Amino acid sequence: MSSAQIExxxxxxxxxxxxxxxxxxxxxxxxxxxxxxxxxxxxxxxxLGFFITHNLNSPLLIIMAAITGVITVVLVEFIxxxxxxxxxxxxxxxxxxLFSIGVILIAKNANDVHLDIDAVLLGELAFAPFDRxxxxxxxxxxxxxWVIGTVLxxxxxxxxxxxxxxxxxxxxxxxxTTLGFSPIIIHYGLMSVxxxxxxxxxxxxxxxxxxxxxxxxxxxxYLLTDNLKKMLVLxxxxxxxxxxxxxxLAHGLDASISGSxxxxxxxxxxxxxxxxxxxxLISVLYRNKQQQIEVSLLTFLLxxxxxxxxxxxxxxxxxxxxxxxxxxxxxxxxxxxxxNMITIEKDIISLTKKGKNFTDKAIDYxxxxxxxxxxxxxxxxxxxxx
Amino acid sequence: xxxSFAVLRKQSLLGDAISHAALPGIAIAFLITGTKETNVLLIxxxxxxxxxxxxxxxxxxxxxxxxxxxxxxxxxIFFGFGMLLLTYIQKQPDANQxxxxxxxxxxxxxxxxxxxxxxAIVTAICLVVLLLFWKxxxxxxxDADYAKTLGFNTGLIDIxxxxxxxxxxxxxxxxxxxxxxxxMLLAPAAAARQWTNSLGVMVILAAFFGAIAGVVGTGIxxxxxxxxxxxxxxxxxxxxxxxxxxxxxxRGLLFKQIRFIQNRKDLELHxxxxxxxxxxxxxxxxxxxxxxxxxxxxxxxxxxxLGKLEQKEYINVEGAMWxxxxxxxHFAANLYNQQANENE
Numbered sequence: 001m002s003s004a005q006i007e008x009x010x011x012x013x014x015x016x017x018x019x020x021x022x023x024x025x026x027x028x029x030x031x032x033x034x035x036x037x038x039x040x041x042x043x044x045x046x047x048l049g050f051f052i053t054h055n056l057n058s059p060l061l062i063i064m065a066a067i068t069g070v071i072t073v074v075l076v077e078f079i080x081x082x083x084x085x086x087x088x089x090x091x092x093x094x095x096x097x098l099f100s101i102g103v104i105l106i107a108k109n110a111n112d113v114h115l116d117i118d119a120v121l122l123g124e125l126a127f128a129p130f131d132r133x134x135x136x137x138x139x140x141x142x143x144x145x146w147v148i149g150t151v152l153x154x155x156x157x158x159x160x161x162x163x164x165x166x167x168x169x170x171x172x173x174x175x176x177t178t179l180g181f182s183p184i185i186i187h188y189g190l191m192s193v194x195x196x197x198x199x200x201x202x203x204x205x206x207x208x209x210x211x212x213x214x215x216x217x218x219x220x221x222y223l224l225t226d227n228l229k230k231m232l233v234l235x236x237x238x239x240x241x242x243x244x245x246x247x248x249l250a251h252g253l254d255a256s257i258s259g260s261x262x263x264x265x266x267x268x269x270x271x272x273x274x275x276x277x278x279x280x281l282i283s284v285l286y287r288n289k290q291q292q293i294e295v296s297l298l299t300f301l302l303x304x305x306x307x308x309x310x311x312x313x314x315x316x317x318x319x320x321x322x323x324x325x326x327x328x329x330x331x332x333x334x335x336x337x338x339x340n341m342i343t344i345e346k347d348i349i350s351l352t353k354k355g356k357n358f359t360d361k362a363i364d365y366x367x368x369x370x371x372x373x374x375x376x377x378x379x380x381x382x383x384x385x386x
Numbered sequence: 387x388x389x390s391f392a393v394l395r396k397q398s399l400l401g402d403a404i405s406h407a408a409l410p411g412i413a414i415a416f417l418i419t420g421t422k423e424t425n426v427l428l429i430x431x432x433x434x435x436x437x438x439x440x441x442x443x444x445x446x447x448x449x450x451x452x453x454x455x456x457x458x459x460x461x462x463i464f465f466g467f468g469m470l471l472l473t474y475i476q477k478q479p480d481a482n483q484x485x486x487x488x489x490x491x492x493x494x495x496x497x498x499x500x501x502x503x504x505x506a507i508v509t510a511i512c513l514v515v516l517l518l519f520w521k522x523x524x525x526x527x528x529d530a531d532y533a534k535t536l537g538f539n540t541g542l543i544d545i546x547x548x549x550x551x552x553x554x555x556x557x558x559x560x561x562x563x564x565x566x567x568x569x570m571l572l573a574p575a576a577a578a579r580q581w582t583n584s585l586g587v588m589v590i591l592a593a594f595f596g597a598i599a600g601v602v603g604t605g606i607x608x609x610x611x612x613x614x615x616x617x618x619x620x621x622x623x624x625x626x627x628x629x630x631x632x633x634x635x636x637r638g639l640l641f642k643q644i645r646f647i648q649n650r651k652d653l654e655l656h657x658x659x660x661x662x663x664x665x666x667x668x669x670x671x672x673x674x675x676x677x678x679x680x681x682x683x684x685x686x687x688x689x690x691x692l693g694k695l696e697q698k699e700y701i702n703v704e705g706a707m708w709x710x711x712x713x714x715x716h717f718a719a720n721l722y723n724q725q726a727n728e729n730e
Contacts, residue, residue, distance in 0.1 A: 027451075032458040036402070082631065082639060088454065089576055092402060096569030097624040100617030107617075208406070208469070212462030219455045256473035262466020269459065273445070284448050 009247050011145050012261065015201040016213050016239030018152040021159055022194040023214030024235050027222060028170050033088065034191070035214045037076065037095035038069040039198050043102030045069070051105075062147070062199050069195030072098060073188070151200035155193055166190070167228055209258035213239055216265040223276045238268055296332045301341060301359045304351050402568035403461040404555045407438030409468025413475060428556055435552040438464050443548070505557050512550055516589075523547060524585055573623035574599065580634035599623040655694060662701065663718035666710045 026032050045068030049061035072094055079090040159166070169176035169183045176183050198210045205213070221234035246261030253260065274281050333349070336342045341355030351359065408431035415430025438460045445456035516523070522543050525532060551571075558567055578591035603619030632640050695701045700714030710718075 027455050030452045030454050032452075032455040036458055036461065079631075089572055092568045092572045093576060093624065093627060096573075096620050100569075100620040100624075103617040104621070208462055208465045211458060212466050215455060215458040216463060219451055219459050222451060222455075223449060250470075253470070253474055255470050259466050259468070259470030259473060262463055263470050266463035266467060269463065273449070279449050281444070281448050 005247075005251075007145065008257070009244055011148060012205070012243035012247055012257070013240045014145070014148045014152050015205050015210075016217070016243040016261075017236050018148060018155050018197050019201060019210060019213035020217045020235040020239040021155050021232065022190060022197055024218040024221070024228075024232050025166060025170055025190055026194060027215060027218040028228075029190075032215045032219075033091050034073060034076070035194060035198060036211045037091045038072055038195050039208070039210050041072040041095040041098035041102075042066070042068050042195075042199055044098050044105060047102050047105045065199040066192070066196045068098065069199060070188070070192055073191040073195070147200050151197055155197060158189070158193060162186070162189070205258045205261070209262055212262040212265055213242075216262075216269055217242070220265075220269045220272045223272050223279045238265070242268060293332065293335065297335055298359075298362055300332050300336065301351065301355060302363070304342065304349060305356070305359045305363075403442060403457045404435045404439055404552050405558075405567035406461040406468075407464035408432075408435040408556055409465055410434050410471055411437075411468075413468050413471035416475060417471065431556045432553060434464065435556055436549060439548050439552055440545075508553060508557055512554065515546070515550065519543065519546065569620040569623060570596070573620070573627050577623070577626045577630040580630040595623070595626050599626060659695060659700060659714065659718045662708075662710060663715070666715065666718075 023032075023035065026035055042065040045065040046061050048068075049064030052064075053060050075094045076090045079094065165176070165181045165186055168179065169181060169186045173183045176186070194214070198214075201210050201213070217235035217238035218231070220238050221231045224234060225231050242261050242264040246264040247257055249255075249264060250257040250260040272280065275283075277283060333342070333344075336355070337344070341352055341358060342349050343352055411430035411432065411434025412427045413430075414434070415427050419426050442453070442456045442460050445451055445459070446453045451459075525536070526543050526547075555567055555571065558570055574592040574594075574596035575588070577595050578588045581591060582588050599619055599622045603622040606622070607618040634641070693703075695714070696703050698714075699711055700717060702709050702711060
């Protein structure tokens with residue numbers, strides 16, 4: 001590995017960490033799309049900053065861009081407060097407008113400069129090491145490494161300092177207010193951090209990847225855990241993993257680094273989405289199926305309980321009466337047999353003592369909706385755990 | 387037009403997500419066929435757009451992730467994957483690959499007559515389907531459970547709407563580009579929403595606003611150098627939205643503010659009248675004149691409000707004295723009752 005490669009991976013990982021932290025809170029606060037909006041609408045800020053300084057490397061550009069990011073948030077909130085449209089519509093209206101202004105500004109006034117929409121939106125990590133940070137001719141490493149390092153330090157510092165406040169205001173804004181924190185200040189603080197992070201990262205990795213790095217690791221982690229601290233750690237891990245794996249994928253395919261990092265994130269999410277132990281698609285489907293069978297079983301037992309006549313309890317009769325397919329009724333009967341809830345004598349089904357007991361409890365539960373009644377059945381069945 | 391449904395279904399940003407999600411489809415279609423035939427690329431875009439849309443639905447339905455997360459996730463991941471493919475294509479040896487990124491930012495100027503015909507036909511088909519399923523769409527939109535109990539196949543209708551939104555977006559991509567597509571979808575609908583509460587009127591209005599924004603925007607961009615069409619159209623549409631927000635008669639900010647001030651003035655008048663009523667109540671003759679002075683220590687009384695009350699014939703003012711008319715007495719008494727009723 002050459003030093004440039006190490007630097008690229010280092011920058012990518014730091015960007016990933018810096019994005020994952022605010023991203024987690026954005027996902028939890030249901031404001032994930034704000035990051036998308038900010039990443040687009042910083043364009044006019046960048047352009048204005050460029051007009052003022054005529055220097056693409058000036059820090060003023062970043063400050064202007066961050067300010068536009070915050071303005072976006074304020075505008076969205078304002079439109080939303082008028083209650084004329086919903087929040088997502090407000091977001092969808094604000095950022096294309098700001099972006100259009102940016103595009104037109106560039107087209108009208110900056111045609112001859114190297115300020116390209118593609119470069120802003122897509123970014124190119126591969127060139128990052130060539131943009132060195134020089135102090136008195138001394139090479140201190142790539143510039144974006146310094147920019148993103150600073151952003152990262154600020155983010156982590158703020159996170160540690162305000163972790164408790166953030167946590168409370170995210171999950172219970174009302175409680176936060178009564179405790180004397182202002183949710184509004186925290187809200188705008190978070191938004192400013194997100195805005196600064198996006199601006200700091202995007203010239204290395206591009207606007208779209210910033211969004212992916214913010215949302216995808218947090219969403220993936222959220223499928224795996226409910227614990228905020230674990231979620232933060234997991235999303236940071238996912239971010240770093242995708243940064244490094246993405247770099248090598250891009251290296252292999254000779255394609256865009258930011259694109260392949262996003263792709264790795266996508267694959268990660270897909271895997272977790274399918275296979276996560278509790279919230280993954282497969283386990284959810286399995287649980288749904290399980291619950292369906294249990295409901296059927298309960299219906300079946302209740303039916304038996306209601307009918308003492310032999311005719312009603314004949315095994316073939318059940319098919320018609322409860323309107324089940326043959327396969328389904330067979331699986332339900334098997335399940336009941338396995339649990340010793342019924343016995344079958346000459347095709348006549350009757351409840352065992354255990355089955356009777358179970359049914360009574362279930363009826364009790366259905367009538368009173370009192371959870372204490374079913375504590376003992378809970379172990380056997382999914383149904384009552386939900 | 388279809389934007390109306392998106393706005394009302396709180397899926398406004400679906401447009402944004404799908405327009406980004408279409409990118410890998412374009413790239414893959416190019417990789418497989420090797421042509422730059424617009425229709426082939428559009429089909430690719432359509433397929434990946436649909437895939438994105440249904441994955442979003444799957445995520446929100448099956449997991450506890452919220453729709454905003456799902457949208458942002460699909461948007462960025464698909465787009466990133468598309469970028470990966472595009473850069474991969476660019477490194478390929480055949481020379482035929484440039485111009486794919488035209489889809490990103492769109493350029494209405496590059497459209498061929500054939501493309502326009504194609505778009506017109508698809509738009510017509512959308513219209514026909516919309517009219518055919520109007521009732522179903524409407525019920526599903528406002529009361530999905532009711533639609534289900536009526537025996538409509540809600541899943542199917544839902545898929546139908548989503549597919550049409552995707553088709554509209556993919557077609558529009560060529561004109562305004564990925565980033566601005568969501569504004570094209572939303573802005574006319576959001577503007578139209580301010581003027582009406584009826585779905586039918588809203589859809590027509592939205593189509594109308596969209597068309598005007600398109601024409602005016604193209605006009606402006608053609609009249610000046612260096613102005614790309616997409617952003618100008620979006621800005622024009624945004625002006626419509628801003629105008630609607632402020633000036634719409636029933637929901638607009640301006641009229642809301644006016645109503646607010648009106649209400650406050652009315653309240654002040656009523657307060658003054660109620661105070662007068664308290665004084666008058668003690669006298670047998672309601673028209674017995676009182677000095678204006680005694681109102682002085684009552685808040686909310688001004689010479690102007692007195693004049694207004696006189697205009698409404700609730701009181702008579704003669705010099706420094708005022709007296710209540712029968713009409714005013716009646717009104718004030720009822721005012722009092724009304725308040726009492728509301729308190730109960």
